[in-house]
Amino acid sequence: MTYGPINFREKLDLFTDLWSPRVIAELNDYQFKLARIHDDFVWHAHDDTDEAFIVLKGKMEIEFRDGCVELAEGEMFVVPKGVEHRPRATHECHILLVEPRGIANTGDAGGEKTAENDVWI
């Protein structure tokens, strides 16, 4: 049988919209999602799950109510469940997210930046 790798760059080249995670793989009931981000996202929390951010290209920040973490290419951070956070990027940044299937990007906040969920690419 022929097995193929999942190439982050090739997958990212298939879409251009911001803050709209695309699912590229599943691991049990968890999903790996690619996203292009730029400017500020909304403050939100995920009450039932942690959320992993891995930076593939560029730089981003995750703002917390009591601090901030800066992430560059080759760095990751896990936002604990229930912790309010606001991702942002001064320049377009490409990230890999890992979280359980079915998690909305805006968590408990909702609003216009809520992306369609479970969109594969």
Next chain:
Amino acid sequence: MTYGPINFREKLDLFTDLWSPRVIAELNDYQFKLARIHDDFVWHAHDDTDEAFIVLKGKMEIEFRDGCVELAEGEMFVVPKGVEHRPRATHECHILLVEPRGIANTGDAGGEKTAENDVWI
């Protein structure tokens, strides 16, 4: 509060042994592990879980009984649960693994290449 990123390169520089995954982060009951790999690993399967491989530097192959997948930097693959596989790398390769906490690197095979589990770095 001060939050710090997890830098893959800095963490990898802290150890040199092969096929000995180090835990760098947890996401709910899942772990992110860094590993240096070189040459052939053992054939094994994980009966109860999928396993994600992400290549950070170099190239690796995952051999299956009926095929093979080649992974380069910036590529990933999820080995489905129960599927026999053998990771290998012609030259030293650095990878990020994602799998549930408590998974042995040699799965059902055991043997001398079984690394100590849950070792954080």
